[in-house]
Amino acid sequence: MKVSLALLGLVSVVADSYDDQAEAIVAKMSVNQWIAQMAQVNIGFILNADGSVNTNAITQCAKLGVGSFLNGAFTPSQWRTLVSQIQSIYAANNAPPALYGLDSVHGANYVTGAILSPHQINKGSTFNPSLVQNSAFITARDTVAGGVNWVFAPGLDLTVHKRWSRVYETFGEDPYLASQLGIAAVKGIQSAPGVAASIKHFIGYGATSNGDDRGPAYLNDYQVLNYHAPSFIEAVKNANPLSVMASYVSVNDVPMVVNTHLTVDLLRNDLGFNGVLLTDWEDIYNLNYVHKLVNNNQDAIAMSMSKSSVDMSMIPYDLSFISLAQNLVNAGTIPSSRFRQSAKRIIKMKLQMGLYQNSVPGGDYVGLVGSAADRQAALDVARESIILLKNQNNVLPLSGQPKIFLTGPSIDNIGYLCGGWTWLWQGVTDNSKFPGSYSIKGAFQNLYSDQSKISSLQGVDISGVTTDSLNTAKYMASQAQYTIIAVGEQPYAEMVGNTPDATLPAGQLQYIRDIASTGTKVILVLVQGRPRLLNGVADVVHAVIDAMLPCMMGGQAIAEIILGIVNPSGRLSIT
Template sequence: MLWFSSDGTPRRTATRDGARMVSCSLFNFPSASQKTSSGEEIVVTMLQFWLAAVYSAAALVSAVSADDSYDAQAKAIVDTFSHAQLIGQMTQINIGAVIDSETGGLNETAVRENAKLFVGSYLNTDWSEPYEGKYGNNASEFREMIGRIQKISMSVTGGQPIIYGLDSVHGANYVDGSVLTPQQINAGASFNPDLLYEAGRMTARDTLAAGIPWIFGPILDISQNKLWARTYETYGESTYLSTVMGVALIRGIQSQNQTAACAKHFIGYSKTATGHDRTNVLMSDFELLNNHMPPHLAAINDANVLTIMENYISLNNEPVIANKKILVDLLRGDLKFNGALVSDYNEVMNLNMWHRVADDYEDATISSLTQTSLDLSMMDGTTTMPGTSVVNEFSFINAGLKLLKEQPDQEARIRQSVERIIKTKLKLGLYTNPLPGAELVSMVGNEKDKELALEMARESIVLLQNDDNVLPLSKKSSVFLTGPSADDVGYQCGGWTKFWQGVSGNDMFPNGISIRKGLGNLVGSNSFSYFNGLFINGSISNANLTKTVDLAGRHEFTIAAIGEETYAEKPGDIDNLALPKGFEEFIEALAATGTKVIVVLLEGRPRLLGSIPDNAVAVIDAMLPCELGGQAIAEILYGDVNPSGKLPISYPKDPANVDIPYNHLVTTRCAFDYCEMQWDFGAGLSYTNFSYSNVTLDKTSITNVHDTLTATVTVTNEGSRAGKEVVMLFLIQPIRRISVPEMKNLKKFEKIELKAGESKKVSFTLSYDDWSVYKGEIGAGLPKIVESTAYVVGIGADTDCNVYGDPSIKNGLCADFTIDASGAPAS
């Protein structure tokens, strides 16, 4: 492939699928080291097309106008649109559709043909695998490609810019050279929204540097079944934690002012009964509103998220993509969302191909457009799903045009959708600068970003087992390192890394530090031994096992890094949560030598461990800390960093409880009532000891449901070193008439840092939103109810308030209060 440098000279880079590509620059693009003057010239060139169009620049292009003027501006633009322009704006094309299959280069003819159809959006990376040492487009190369698309599109459409979207879900993971942050599950484990806000800013900056103003994230799904392949993309199983972290990331992303976040997936996607991706979900409206809706409501009301994405499932046997109750009554009515709603990938056409509720693509398109408030179809029907041979070119556009012709009463609804799309483009300033971010290119991959990603990894890694305080290790300890994840940055990162399904190895990660490299950075590469003959599927040859066992027996400590290969979405489906049996046998063989085995888990979901904890003296769940994870793991192993991560998800012990979250209903019982977990939600050890005492409430009786209550606890660091602790407050309603109550619900948390011997009072204020519940009525304005009954506050993740046991047995970390709601007005 030949790209052209800013000076016009060709330079060789990679291609996909072995093809060669020659691309000609239409105009100079700023390189990472240049000023923005050439970028500004690009904007002027593009803007000239728009100024020559039929619209009045003075009336239509004020990208910095007051927010209440965007609706009027968008309407003024859309009022001039023909039917073809309307449907084209609602169409989003995968970039692969305009990449020449022979050369691997941008097919400008295809771009121009799309522009004639007024296509308003593109998405994705055009890379699916590495080639000749290159792994994707850097920011400048993305800008070159998108700039050409913008220029062609605007020249054909009379100045209408396209909007480009990308799945930047843990850093700008498709922008080569960008620093990758830990996955969302790690962000949840950090319990640190401030770090996540900064990660959002970095992600937005690097994505915008590539000329891309639309980020498909964060995921606001609530993890429900640990088998689910997208568990690592969530913040865990707590509705409140997901709400706080989601708001933080959205605020960070949108703080750039030229970048839009996209909250996904609306709604209920994660509650899969089988653990398989994209299955039918059965759920009551009460559960939907109380457990799954709050993060989306906060994204809209507290973070002003600009866009939302629906999802792949059918909810109670009705596909969400054609579900009026969900995408009109709930989203537009109850939640009052007035931003752009985009489908998930190819989901409109999936009404025919996957859900089988539509006769063909035309029927699918018309069903979705007439039954929902969908604004943008991600994919237009020209690209088929794997395993099919169906191609129906521009199905979405053709069907949309047919709808407007045969059902003219639908035009007002279509224009409203397009106004939301145009308003998003106006808010992002695309009418005045269609290729934003030129001044940011030089900032991609800077040292400050690496420190941020490293700190996120440090604060997210969870120490789950530490028998006899074997950790931290002395830097003079005799150590043997083994396991398939010990020297593999790709396994530290998981899916959505470089490519959709992720990638193994170290070569693609110039910023990457594996565990092996991290240990070397701390103690020197000659201070420990390393060998791995074990594959990621748990298989090992007899010869390699013999060598590994021999090396383990010669060392006091053996660090075994094991876990999962990379995956994303449906290809990550599994039927058994247990790690491959070979891993258990491997750890057992190591322990039999007398070495003290320290297990480090690199995994996207909590895999069943069987006998592994019994054969280990310590277990660290690193989850997917990504590029800098190896350094963070090494620092925790040797005590340079005191671990502070907490499990954002219950860690199951056997197959019977893989779908039981910490806040399960009180009627969800196993043998002897308690569904034993390997480790509970909120578990996480430290190298110091924290104690809680003096839990007090500022009142024990509430007669006005809109009053507040303050709970206070004293936290003391009783150990010999400084450490961070996540203080959690849970609320319990032992008796609830409207619905069976949960065991407990996380309502507040705060991460604090205490010096050795230091104490601190931590206070939490509870209010109406904490003790009220939604009635389970969609389309009624989200009515809530507070019951007159007793409530219990519990401080600490492992605190048992014994609310159904002997009332004479009291826990000092629990406190009771009552609410009299008899005088409360109906909500």
């Protein structure tokens, strides 16, 4: 007990020290500098039209004291050059070091050369906190290898509506599972020196009432506290995330960036969270643009500052938040103390991250990006995440190397295996960005010693449109003992993935029926970020594998499971 009390005392002293240091720094700043700390701007603001760095724009940000930047996609060395330039200019202008954030949601997906892991929905299906924590550490390590210090992850939303386009960014629908894996992910991210996690999206985002991304949620306090809050409560209590990202969602018709009940009463008072609360993209201005609660962006800032505990605005296109907030202070609409409070939280977070000692951390990690060990770690997650949904008459695993026909829109496409947030916001749709990795087809070819036993044809595209002769596809299937058909979704992220119908495209479903009619034994592989309706085709095939979005190492994992090299052990995290 004496040891425990001593440790608690040490933690308190450290926390008080950061608080005291932040107070000393903030006390020497002007009101305008407090406001500027709350501004986060997109990388486009500091780049020229040709993509080169605009040092004048960075200097402008430094002189104002802009708190943070976000976005971009570069190699580790290119990232380090950019971040070093920013921090150098900031130091020359006596500005606090800058935060730089990225949506590193399944590996360092904006760091060229990184090995990307399966998406969060796959990690949920592993039920394995150790795998999740290690994967999160690799994500943070590869991100900070570029000097980027803020990871907008993990997602602690729960899946409620299964058409929601961000299902794959969750651990599933269970509060306990999301809590335990969320703790592991935060610990993994923040174990990389100089990196802060941002748990997201607070709160109720997955409860979209219409299935669309950013659809309104209608929740009573019981539902919030017993279903949506536990993952955030447990992360705050057990993993100390340094930041939280607010949700786009309106809960009971109140947008999160003006939601006193949730961002003040629940987050600050009940959960005791004292870190930084960041908005999502342009979300304060959405009070004007989307919700139409105000007539201009200045009034949007006033409403958010008076009703929420938001600390940083992802503006993101310009510096308008600063001048508009200054107007509010000058007019006496919002007291300067409101901005001081948020600036102090932001400065404290920078102190906790060690940015005042090393503003460009991660230099020792550059050589580890894309390592063989990372590839193995991603493969381990993929293997443990893939779910066997049907195995009629124990058709799987296949014995030896039987004659197989490989077909379907996802059979030879690593981009489809990876989904959204893969090198680009909306992902990629081919194999060119994944050197050293295999599609499902490529993995079978790599594992088979006799290539004459493998035939392949795409058959239909991801929209269900025929790409090859159906008669040819049926003939090739009839000549094979087994046919592996990989179907599913094209990559998408956020509202771009909205769909009014959960059914897979009719052309894909008919193609499965046509191939099954030949008498070949069909193994159906689902490559998708959310559950999709199959309209009975599961009944005409012999095996169904739910691969979800296993990404770069998913092709190998799928082939290994079908061939019996690896036992499928994934479990559904969504009913």
